[in-house]
Amino acid sequence: MLGRLNHVAIAVPDLEAATRKYRDVLGAKVSAPQALPEHGVTVVFVELANTKTELLEPLGDRSPIAAFLEKNPSGGIHHMCYEVEDIIASRDALRAEGVRVLGDGEPRTGAHGKPVLFLHPKDFDGTLIELEQV
């Protein structure tokens, strides 16, 4: 089921400062910030040779990362996103194994314009897993 690691997402309190650190201190290639109001975040993509790190800053009043940053004010790794070929088949197979899919279980359109689902971190050792159909 698991394909590539699509990205690791890091919630950050100050996107500009975080971007500077990845670009100027770590010497990584970073994108311009992209506001994604429908996802409640502004994102900067850190382009690595084999995958991406995504820096996420809350946007708007109902950001899905606001509670995480309240608990972790300096930021932290928020989730890992794995690619799958068929998100509905993956969801059904995971549910059959007792895995809790977040929300109503219907894939939403993710930040890359593709269908995504999130799995309950309690079912994976405290790791929030996003699945993205590619």
Added chain:
Amino acid sequence: MLGRLNHVAIAVPDLEAATRKYRDVLGAKVSAPQALPEHGVTVVFVELANTKTELLEPLGDRSPIAAFLEKNPSGGIHHMCYEVEDIIASRDALRAEGVRVLGDGEPRTGAHGKPVLFLHPKDFDGTLIELEQV
């Protein structure tokens, strides 16, 4: 400076249960467990198409992940490891920018037999970063 994402390490309270979940529920290719007493962990490698997820369980009395698991009893993402070409040059450049390198700043031999260093999570938005010279 930053090359490939070498791996993402997840601290888990029960390596056998975590391995089963990645292998049987998520359908990933996993290695046999490898005890690394000199690193205080037993590790299982989850082989992805483009990188690895590493599942770490404490081994022995002085495991470097013991405190993390006390704080996060269900487990959680512990660190991200990026590849660099020259770890000494990277260390010196990072220090010149004010980044705190953990320990005495001398690279240790990491779990893959290569020189590694860890950077202070407070300097990178709560993310513990490992650099590995490849």
